[in-house]
Amino acid sequence: EGAWLKPLALPAIDASRSITVTGCGEKLVLIEKPKDMEADAAFGYMDLYVHAMNLQTEEWVHADIMVRAPSANLLLLPRDDKLKLYIRFVKEDNNDVYVYDVKENTISAE
Secondary structure (H helix, E strand, C coil): CCCCCCCCCCCCCCEEEEEEEEECCCCCEEEECCHHHHHHCCCCEEEEEEEECCCCCCEEEEEEEECCCEEEEEEEECCCCCEEEEEEECHHHHHCCCEECCCCCCCEEE
């Protein structure tokens, strides 16, 4: 209680999933996806979760979207108040692109 630094409260995160952390706008963003996407993907799709914390208010918001699976890599490109999520797929030469809007707390396919 007397400490000068108060630890941040984290959102509920499944420990069996892979977490990628980045910053975008005035938010700390956590991207949560299965570690073994081939095993976790049902019917060729999986859930991709985005958790974002407003650094001024320390409040968390959450968004999610179903994406194709299995995927190999996740590339994040933050720009202004948008975070582009490039998902590279196994055995394919193309990427799916999703955009997370930090202000609106929405994620959609581009």
